[in-house]
Every structure is written in structure tokens, then in C-alpha cells.
Amino acid sequence: MLKRTLFAALLASAMAMPAAAQTLKFGLAEDPDALDPTLARTFVSRVVFSALCDKLVDIAPDLSVVPQLATEWSWSADNKALTMKLRPGVTFHDGEKFDAEAVKYNIERHKTMQGSQRRGELSAVTTVDVVDPLTVKINTSAPFAPLLATLTDRAGMMISPKAGAALGDKFATAPVCAGPFKFVERVAQDRIVVEKYDGYWNKANVHFSRIEFRPFIDATVRFANLRSGQLDILERLAATDAAAVQKDKKLKFGSITEIGYYGITINIGKSDKAKSPIGSNAKIREALELSLDRQGINQVVFDGLATPGNQWVAPSNANYAKAVPVPKRDVAKAKQLLKEAGNPNPVVNLVTPTTTDARNIAQVVQAMAKEAGFDVRIQATEFATSLNMADKGDFEAYILAWSGRPDPDGNLYSFHGCKQPLNYSGLCNPALDEVLNDSRLTTDIVQRRKAWESAAKIVLAERPIIYLLHRKWLWAYNAKLTGFKEYPDGLLRFTGMKLS
Template sequence: MRPRLVAALAVLPLGLTACGGGAGSSSTPAAPPSIAAATADNRPVKAGGTLNVALNADPDALDPSISTTLVGREVFANMCEKLYDIDAQATLVPQLAAALPEVSGDGKEVTIKLREGVTFNDGTAFDAEAVKKSLDRHRTWEKSARQADLAAVSKVTVVDPTTVTLTLTQAFTPLTAQLADRAGMIMSPKALDAAGDNFGASPVCVGPFKFAGRTSGSQIVLEKAADYYDAAKVKLDKIVYKIIVDPNVRAANLKSGDVHVGDQLATTTVKGVQTDPNLTVVSGGGLGYYGITINTGNADGSTEKPGTVNTALAKSPQLREAFELALDRDLINKTVYNGLHEPDCFPVPLDSRFRAQDLTCPKRDLAKAKQLVQASGVPTPIPVTLTSPNDATNVRLAQVIQQMTKEAGFNVSVQTAEFVSTLEQGKSGKFDVLLNGWSGRVDPDGNLTNLITSRGSNNYSGMSDAGIDDPIKQAAAESDTAERAALYASAMKKAAEIRGVLYLYHSKYYLGMSKTVAGVQYFKDGLPRFVTAGFAA
């Protein structure tokens, strides 16, 4: 789709919410829902029934090796178990592994004991050979998006049917966290042999539910898995994921009862759902972030050597500072998101144990921003092209940024495109400034490596600085939490000086549910788990 330009708003009162109408757009939201609200709902549930779940987008291929979407991870959470998972406290726990890994003194040998008595959803035995086959596919297949996740792994060895050893090129502390995501999903070797590169068309894993069918752009159907090792815990007969992109339609379908669960409610619809007596809202997420990526050196693609980008912001760190100082993160959160996200200027969550206490964010300073613009000698207004996904909320955010920075001497033109197109522009470097985010990982390495280190696949800014790269690499080899936090702080402070990414907030996810549904698990990764879910008895 060709990008299109969005005209500036003539008058945009920043103290008011201008997205949508009705109860959901009030500037005074109900009390923010809590993560605990979902996990604490342990009402008895009856056996049977079909749970209709609205997804906000159509996932890409349901192949753990190549999937890159958050909505894909939502489906995998109930179909493809991993070696490890997180719990309600975001602590890493065993899933298909029998225990946390045993790591050698030098950190280069990682031994994983596996759960026994497990079968895949096609009846194939789960064992060390199956684990090796999946991990080798993740890390060596040329099409795999997991290669970077497992880059430190040089060899996977079957020790015995219930044990594998991973040999690493260097100590890599985030490995367990990587194995708690798609890089740790184990696929049926029988299905892999039969389907090859087309595994995602009919995926088979270990999980409480098995893949039953998919209609592109419409729905994905999962059925209760008879072969699941803990099948007695699973009450639902079926999950139907319905693709409903429009947030207002998702909310309306919740209210009508056409769906029982709606993912990623827009912050403008949260209050309207909360005030419905038949519905409840719980929150998850907080690991990821959203922000403004400024192209500082991505001339030929994010994985290529940085080059010269001929835009005013790319050429001037002072103008990037001025651009940031023109922004008011708190007001953006209130104006665009009804105060339901967590404003911040760093990629590691505010409550992370890896977050150094001395990381602070600049407040809006319009006077200083104007001084920096004037001192730059660049004629004003300074042209900036901001690329935004074309949904209403992102366009609203773009317009607020447009108005805030205008006061400092910038002339921001907003260009919109389909979400996937904006990612393609980001990877290829064909942009000036870009709105984009990251769903987040429980280990901070997953929010930094590949995102701000040199030639990282998701380093759309093209930043390349030893002051960023070296501490992040050192932190990955370090096991002491305090030392890792200090190293990450050093890297993030350097990145904050360069300003290739202006982080705006940590993304909270809001899950709307019928009060007839209980037993849903919803954690900081924002992935609804339905293994114990059902309809209240």
C-alpha cells in the first residue's frame, strides 16, 4: 500500500482525548485493571464449551521458527509449549523442561533435564532427540527468525532420552529466557519431517490444545488435545480465535457476547468495557515499549553497515535532543491513552530488577528545545517526516507529536501506512522518523540486543556505538544481577545520548472478558493462557 499523508490538525487541545466517542474516550478512566485480577480468578469451571477469542490482528505463519508477531505468540501460548515459561511474578519456571538448567562453571555448557511421559499432539514421543531437532532448526535454518536468539549455541547434544546439553561459544545468561519464548518451542519431529518448510500450515507441538484449522484473515481453531500430559486440567473443548482488527468492533463484540475474550483492548475502549456489568478487564504486559525511532544511520538496511542519512535529525544530535525536549510523555499518555500506559524513556521496565535506580527521564523543556534549534543554524521550521501505522490510535499519537514539536520549530509531516509496511520501511531504512514498539521480554537482553546494538535486525535507527554494544555483550555473559543492571544502565545512558530511539512508554495490554469466563492466566508478557480456563460452573 502506498503511504499517505495526514494533514496537521488545525487545533488539537492536548488536555482532551480526541480518539473515538462514547464512554471509552473519557479523559477520566476507571481505576486501571491489575494483572492479579485474572490470575486470582480461580472460580470452578465446568467441562466443555467453545471459547471465542478476538485477536487484534491476523498472526503470521504458526511456525515457531519464523513467527515474528505478538498475536502469533498468543496462539502459541495455548498450542506450543516451551522448555521454560514465566509465572505470575514473571519468574522463569520449567515447562517442558523438568528443572531450571544446570550451567557449568565457565557458563559454556548448559544441561537441561526434560519432563518425562510427554507426547506431542500427534502422539509422537517427546524426548531429547525431538528437542535437538527443533533447537537445531531454530538456530540453523536459513529462514529462521530465531537464529539471533540462539546465536550463542554452537551445538546441541543428546545425552540420554531425557537430557540435552547445549554447548555455547560464550557464557549467555539470557538463554533460559530465550527458551521461554519461541526459541524454546519444541515441534513434533514427525510433523517436521512431513511438512518441512510448510510446518506452519498445520503445526503440531505439545500443548493443552491442538491446531484444528485456519481461515486466513478470519479465524484460527484449536481443539482440546487428548495427548496432553495434563489433559485433566483442560476444561474447554475448543478455542476459536477470531480476527477483529477494529478495536471498537472488538469491544462491541464483547458487549454483544459474540466473543468471550477480547485481546489488546484500545485504551479508548477500556472504560466502556469495564463499566459493562457483564464484563471485566484485566491487565498484562509492561515488558515492552513504544516509541519514536529516528533514522540516524540506517542507510542500506538495519543489518548492513551504518551509512550517512541526509535528514536534519540524522545529522544533528542537538536537534534530536530538541525534538525529545519538545515532548511531554505524561501528557501523551493522558491525551492519547487515557493514562493507561507507563511513561518512560528507557527500554527496560520500571519495575525490572535489572533497572538501575539512577535512570531518569527529561521533562518537557520547550525553552531549551527552542535554544537548541536556534543554535543548530538550520532554517526553521525544520522538516521531519513521521511514518505511522494507519490505525486511529497511532495517527492520534502522530498528531500530538506533530503539535508538540511544532512549538519548538519542527514541521512534522505525518505519513501513514499499513503496520507491516511500516516495519518494512524500518528494516530497509526508508524512513526519517518512525512510530514503532516492541512487545518485550522478561530478560532485558531481549529488549536491547538486536534493537540498539550494531547491525541488529531490529535496530531500525542504525545506531552503532561501542558504548552501547560492549556493555550489552558483557551483561549477557554476566550472572550477577547487580553487575548486569550496571552494564545495561551504561549502555542505555549512551543510547539516550545518541537518541536513535525516543522511548515514550511501556505498553500495558488490556484483556476484556465475559464474567462467565474464569481460570484465565494473564501475565506480564500479555499472552492469555487458557489451559485452566472455562465457563464458570
């Protein structure tokens, strides 16, 4: 009887104890750039922001827009004003209240802050009206179809106005948002640590006490750390390791086709380096494209798991311009074009991030282009540094992966519009600007697709970017991790996830 009573007491005591604190150890493919939604450019910063910073709206796995900090929204009759109702009872990590004034502050910060990467995304926004504490109206100069989709990413992330005003351009050193986790520390090239925010509006679905983000540039090293238990999950698994993960009972595998692309950006007007052979001559750019076998790159680098493409969306995407199909490799024609250009053996200095995939793509491009007469010289550079080089135009050609946006405008406008923040090529074509703007003026998808087809014909003739392929996002994670869902933007939603 005593034993039974003692056992019951121990059982009751165990049941009364709180669940053990859980730390999720997350392996990143790079070290993020600035942890400031207004200034950030990298995909990995978006992975970290998924924990730190809620947005006005989010996407579902099918790319439909769903509520987050805004619970409902409606357009005006002329489609020039978006009114949003905000979630009540939300606070930032510093305890400040989230309301319509905070939305106004954030949108205006995105538009006016020096170095803002969101300026182009919100170029059509003119003013923001505070209707009442929980209602905000975003006004545009003309109908702006991509706006709602734009707000599902960094343009829709909300930071604390108090912290933003206090820290200014140093906000990234101690970011304060309204997401499920709050910032603890960052050690460059080593770790970013966040911990659960007890004031979070949906805290019942947050099961980790901490998340430790750790960058491992080499995919093999990243995978080894997962297998040894030093990580619980990693993003951008090497395609060549996918089969090993699927055979390992201690691990699980996730994949989904991205909405972004891998491409080679050519400096054709960004700086004096546009005077290079490839930057100054469209025939040499065409020759480089014709020297490349996209399916061959796919097989060698991605084990056949990617999708070859020549536009900002994949050929399987409903918004792909079928009138401009993927060109086949033609080395003979490439040689002829180089001969016509008066430069049969052009040198191309190719900047590439040091990430495994980018480095491997560069090496395959180098080998393929050599057959046509190109001398491709690879300059491997740390990722954030390579972006700074792109900003300054300190490159001739640059391998860049863009993680993609739900609306094709997010893959297109900022890269090809005159003087837009991500226009690393320096292309400025008034005819292209006109069709890009036309695509934003209507929600009629048929009319938008016509504009995108016109844009494709211009871009693919100028070749400021030679689009190569569309990856699959590949994840590997501890089999004890539950609640994981694949999203085509490549980001995780940490609410609902737990280690069993």
C-alpha cells in the same frame, strides 16, 4: 413413584453426558504474522502460540522461571552449559515423540534458518548435545545469563522436526507444535482456528474444544463485539473503555503493567532513508524528544494508565538506570537545537501501524512536535506490512510497541547490537556492543545493572529509539470465563480456563 423413577433416570442420564464442547472466541488487536516460532515477530503471534506451542520453560506471574516441557535444569560450574531434563510422554500434534533430539533440532533451526528472528537471542549458543532421550545439554561460547529467560518465549518453543523438515519455510501454513491446541485453519485478516489436542500431556486442564482468534484492528469495534457476545475475551482494551467494562456486570476487567515499551525507532543507519534530517543529525533527534510530553501522551492516549519512560524497562523496574532519568519537555530548547542543526522546520515521515493506540500516539506526537517546528507526516500502515518496512529500512521514523521479555537483555540486545535481527535503526556502536556482551557474561545482577547503565547512556545519546512509555496490558472478558490470570508478558495461559 413412576415420576420419581423417571426423574432419577433423566438425572442419571444428564450426569453421564459429557460436558458441552466449549469454543473460546478471542479478539486480537492485529492479524499475526508468520505462525512459525523461528520467523515470527509480532505480539499477536505469541498470543496464538500460547495455545499452539509449549516451550521448554515458562514464567510465573512474578516472572520467575517455571517448568513446562523441561521439568528441571542446572548450570555447569563454569556457567557455559545448561542441562535440562525433559518431560516424558509428550508428543507433537502429528503424534511424533518429543525428546532431546527434537530440542536439538529446534535450537539449531532457530540459529540457522534463513530469516530467523531468534538468531540474536541464541547467539551465544554453540552446540546442543543429546545426553539421553530425555536429557539435553545446551552449550554456550561464554556464560550467557539471559539463556533461561530466553527459552521462556519463542526461542524455547518446540515444533515437530518431522513437520519442520517437510514444510521448510512454509511451516507457518500448517504449524505442528506440542501445545494444548492444534492448528485447524487460518483465513488471513479473518480468523485462526485451533482445536484441543487429545494427546496433550496436561489435557485434563484444557477445557475448550476450540479457540477462534479473530483480529479487530479498531479497539472500538473489538469492544463492541465483546459486548454483543461475538467475543468472549479481547486483548488490549482501549484505556478509555476500562471504566465501562468495570461497570458492566456481564464483563470482567484485567490489567497488569507490561515488561515492554512503546517507542519511536529512528532509521540512523539501516538504509539510504537514514540520510533524512532526523536520521542523519543527533541534534534533530534530541529536539524531537524534547518536543514531546510523555505524560501528556499518556493522558490523551491511555487515559493516564500507562507509565512514562525513556528506557527499555519502566522507571519502576529494579533494572532501570536511574542515572539517566526521563527528560522533561522543553520546546524552547528543542527549537534551539533545530536552529543549531540548520533545519528549523524538519520534515519527519512517521510510519505507524493502523492499530488504535499507535495511530493515536502518532497524532499526539505530530501535534506536540509541531510546536517546536517539526512537520511530522503520518504514514499509517497495516502492522505486518510495517514490520516488513522496518526490516528493509523503508522508513525514517517508526512507532513500534515491543511486548517485552522477562530479562532486560530481551528488550535490548536484538534492538541495539550490531546487525541483530530487530535492529531496525541500523545503529552499530562497538562500545555499546561491548557493554551489551558484558551484561550477558555474568549472573551477578549488580554487575549486569552497571552494564545496562552504561548502555543507557550510549543509547540515549544516540537516540536510535526514543522510548515513550510502558502500557498496562488491559483485558476485558465475559464474566462467565474463569481461570484467567494476568501475566506481565501480556500472554494468556489457556490451561485452567473455562466458560462456566
